[in-house]
Amino acid sequence: MAQIAKPICNNVETLDSNLAARVALELGLSAEEYENVVKTQGRRPSLTELYIYSLMWSEHCSYKHSRAQLRKFSSEGEHVLQGPGENAGVISVGDGWAVAFKMESHNHPSAIEPYEGAATGVGGIIRDIFTMGARPIASMNSLRFGTLDKPRQRYLLDGAVAGIGGYGNCLGVPTVGGEIYFDKAYEGNCLINAFSLGLMREEDLTRAVGSGPGNPVVLIGNSTGRDGIGGASVLASQEFDEAAENKRPAVQVGDPFEEKLLIEVCLELLGRGKFVALGDLGAAGLTSSASEMASRGGVGIEIDVQKVPQRETEMKPFEIMVSESQERMLAVVRPEDVADVEEACKRWGVKCSVIGQITDTGRFVVRDTSLPTDRQIVADMPALQLAEDAPLYYPESKRPSYLDEVAAFDPYTLNFPDDVETLSAHLLALLASSNICSREWVWRQYDHQVQNSTALLPGADSAVVRVGAPGRGAISSRGIAMTTDCNGHYCWLDPYTGAKIAVAESVRNLACVGATPSALTDCLNFGNPEKPEVFYTFERAIDGMSEACKFFEIPVISGNVSFYNESFGNAIYPTPAVGTVGVMDDYTKYATPAFKQVGDTIILVGETADELGGSEYLSVLFDELRGSCPACDLELERDTSALVRQAVADGIVASAHDISEGGAAVALAKCAIAGNLGAQVVLDDDLPPAASLFAETQARFIISVDNSNAQEFIERLVAAQVPYSVIGEVVDARDGIIIEEKVKVSLDEATHAFKNALEEMLR
Numbered sequence: 143m144a145q146i147a148k149p150i151c152n153n154v155e156t157l158d159s160n161l162a163a164r165v166a167l168e169l170g171l172s173a174e175e176y177e178n179v180v181k182t183q184g185r186r187p188s189l190t191e192l193y194i195y196s197l198m199w200s201e202h203c204s205y206k207h208s209r210a211q212l213r214k215f216s217s218e219g220e221h222v223l224q225g226p227g228e229n230a231g232v233i234s235v236g237d238g239w240a241v242a243f244k245m246e247s248h249n250h251p252s253a254i255e256p257y258e259g260a261a262t263g264v265g266g267i268i269r270d271i272f273t274m275g276a277r278p279i280a281s282m283n284s285l286r287f288g289t290l291d292k293p294r295q296r297y298l299l300d301g302a303v304a305g306i307g308g309y310g311n312c313l314g315v316p317t318v319g320g321e322i323y324f325d326k327a328y329e330g331n332c333l334i335n336a337f338s339l340g341l342m343r344e345e346d347l348t349r350a351v352g353s354g355p356g357n358p359v360v361l362i363g364n365s366t367g368r369d370g371i372g373g374a375s376v377l378a379s380q381e382f383d384e385a386a387e388n389k390r391p392a393v394q395v396g397d398p399f400e401e402k403l404l405i406e407v408c409l410e411l412l413g414r415g416k417f418v419a420l421g422d423l424g425a426a427g428l429t430s431s432a433s434e435m436a437s438r439g440g441v442g443i444e445i446d447v448q449k450v451p452q453r454e455t456e457m458k459p460f461e462i463m464v465s466e467s468q469e470r471m472l473a474v475v476r477p478e479d480v481a482d483v484e485e486a487c488k489r490w491g492v493k494c495s496v497i498g499q500i501t502d503t504g505r506f507v508v509r510d511t512s513l514p515t516d517r518q519i520v521a522d523m524p525a526l527q528l529a530e531d532a533p534l535y536y537p538e539s540k541r542p543s544y545l546d547e548v549a550a551f552d553p554y555t556l557n558f559p560d561d562v563e564t565l566s567a568h569l570l571a572l573l574a575s576s577n578i579c580s581r582e583w584v585w586r587q588y589d590h591q592v593q594n595s596t597a598l599l600p601g602a603d604s605a606v607v608r609v610g611a612p613g614r615g616a617i618s619s620r621g622i623a624m625t626t627d628c629n630g631h632y633c634w635l636d637p638y639t640g641a642k643i644a645v646a647e648s649v650r651n652l653a654c655v656g657a658t659p660s661a662l663t664d665c666l667n668f669g670n671p672e673k674p675e676v677f678y679t680f681e682r683a684i685d686g687m688s689e690a691c692k693f694f695e696i697p698v699i700s701g702n703v704s705f706y707n708e709s710f711g712n713a714i715y716p717t718p719a720v721g722t723v724g725v726m727d728d729y730t731k732y733a734t735p736a737f738k739q740v741g742d743t744i745i746l747v748g749e750t751a752d753e754l755g756g757s758e759y760l761s762v763l764f765d766e767l768r769g770s771c772p773a774c775d776l777e778l779e780r781d782t783s784a785l786v787r788q789a790v791a792d793g794i795v796a797s798a799h800d801i802s803e804g805g806a807a808v809a810l811a812k813c814a815i816a817g818n819l820g821a822q823v824v825l826d827d828d829l830p831p832a833a834s835l836f837a838e839t840q841a842r843f844i845i846s847v848d849n850s851n852a853q854e855f856i857e858r859l860v861a862a863q864v865p866y867s868v869i870g871e872v873v874d875a876r877d878g879i880i881i882e883e884k885v886k887v888s889l890d891e892a893t894h895a896f897k898n899a900l901e902e903m904l905r
Contacts, residue, residue: 226701229273256334261308264305327712432445453467661699752833799843814872
């Protein structure tokens with residue numbers, strides 16, 4: 143590591159003590175943090191330094207309230223090539239191939255301007271992927287909005303979905319799946335969590351680690367403007383406690399066509415070995431990319447703001463350094479390779495400028511060469527302390543009193559029906575409810591087949607892509623499956639168990655397509671961590687997630703924390719979304735939820751318990767979110783998922799679908815609708831009708847098997863000591879969905895309720 147030189151800043155962009163302290167507070171630094179800045183600098187900071195510290199020590203960039211908790215995750219694993227600390231995590235998937243993936247939030251910008259907020263969220267996460275040397279081949283998302291009876295929520299949903307589709311479609315990266323939930327808890331803060339995955343050869347792994355004093359630092363891509371200034375410190379690190387429109391200037395604007403060119407030129411130059419290091423400019427812009435690159439390599443870096451291409455006039459040094467203008471990359475290049483980099487960028491029509499160099503001082507220095515020589519240094523900070531030694535807090539944690547109150551609720555104080563007519567109407571109401579109905583309206587706006595790598599279209603439990611060269615077909619039999627999951631209702635009722643369920647459900651979803659879970663990324667969405675009750679939910683969710691991940695031996699290799707998701711003091715539900723990736727030996731060996739043929743045997747894998755707390759049944763039909771959420775038995779989850787996974791991979795399963803929101807009745811109906819076939823079954827008569835139909839007991843699947851394979855599948859269940867019930871058979875579509883003595887609906891009724899509901903809500 144380079145020896146850190148003494149600060150040489152001789153342009154203090156003069157602020158007197160009182161003004162400097164006041165500016166620090168306005169930029170989001172606390173009084174104590176400002177004093178730490180003064181101590182670190184050994185003097186009063188300049189204006190540019192204050193802006194830089196306010197961003198790098200913001201919650202969004204430094205994770206100052208969450209770093210200690212995140213250490214509970216294990217990132218070690220046999221196939222892990224790169225864990226947390228880089229732009230994305232990377233795992234080996236066999237045959238010399240690797241995938242890079244990550245999940246990040248763009249919540250606050252999207253709440254202000256949904257189209258651009260969602261679009262730039264997609265652009266940012268995709269840059270994280272190709273920065274690692276991988277070609278982006280698939281995107282997903284995890285979205286939350288308020289209820290659709292509110293015009294603003296319809297506007298947010300419409301804008302965000304259009305932004306995701308507009309950016310991804312133009313870029314040529316398929317959006318292959320995701321999840322959406324609606325609840326009044328998200329009215330003030332929608333959640334836009336973007337996931338992206340890229341494919342690479344293992345030897346092409348690239349890291350954003352600066353090295354080689356004297357090596358030029360090159361900015362590639364868009365010109366720098368004032369868009370996005372304050373995005374990390376203002377939008378992402380504060381509650382919405384004022385008119386949201388006042389924050390509009392902090393929302394970035396994206397250009398997917400520029401990003402497409404960036405992908406191609408960067409991957410070309412990486413393939414030719416022309417970059418020593420490569421990083422993207424996301425939150426905090428040039429500041430975070432440059433300082434983190436220097437700190438990782440134990441070197442210094444010097445930037446001349448006058449060499450940064452600007453698209454607006456009279457930009458100040460601090461504006462240039464903290465701008466979050468999109469589609470920009472920072473590269474370290476050997477002197478002899480600069481001409482080749484410039485030539486390639488010119489050929490691709492991408493801007494390219496040498497803006498600085500790597501030094502051996504260990505310091506992050508910003509110059510403005512338009513100023514007199516003795517005043518050119520406008521910022522001079524220790525790179526390591528700036529990027530890695532931000533304040534670390536251990537917030538107070540206090541169990542919210544509401545947890546005991548909701549857990550004490552007995553669902554059977556409600557008047558549950560037991561007649562066929564009412565229960566049938568309830569099933570149709572659930573199929574038409576916002577958290578269960580078809581998402582086809584969303585998928586139609588996404589190009590999910592561009593690049594010709596998508597093996598399984600949206601609508602299954604997980605997405606599947608082939609391992610191969612885009613546009614040239616598969617060159618390996620391997621496939622990659624991915625899923626995003628989280629039930630905010632469960633996490634509000636019990637953050638520990640709810641977070642465990644998020645991981646377990648992702649394992650079940652991968653099992654349905656025959657994929658072995660290999661690694662996980664997360665996007666942890668919570669309210670204000672400075673409130674003890676909020677921090678308790680965060681802490682317990684981390685405990686639940688880490689326990690589940692360690693049990694399933696799934697390393698957490700990347701992720702994001704999004705705090706301050708509150709509006710006027712009202713926090714969202716704890717929403718620790720997970721993006722789990724699995725590997726398949728043969729990408730053609732997957733199952734879908736759709737029933738395949740009349741006469742197939744239908745088997746319920748797992749065992750139903752009397753668990754209605756936190757269910758969509760209570761929420762939709764009785765407007766209740768109380769009771770205990772379903773239990774999570776990790777051993778049973780492992781055993782059921784392992785059995786289903788192997789059966790799918792061996793080709794003895796006709797269809798597979800996990801039972802989640804809405805319970806067994808909804809899962810059966812969705813399988814029937816997908817296959818345009820009926821079902822005639824008998825569910826557990828030892829439970830009350832509402833529980834047997836709509837309980838959301840975990841570790842369960844609806845499986846259909848051809849009669850020639852039924853006995854083998856049952857023998858496997860018996861050998862593995864996995865509970866199961868043979869509940870019926872697939873019947874002709876004209877027979878509809880019959881659950882004896884409980885439900886009888888026509889397939890047309892069920893299909894209409896399920897498929898048309900979302901568009902009707904939006905109208």
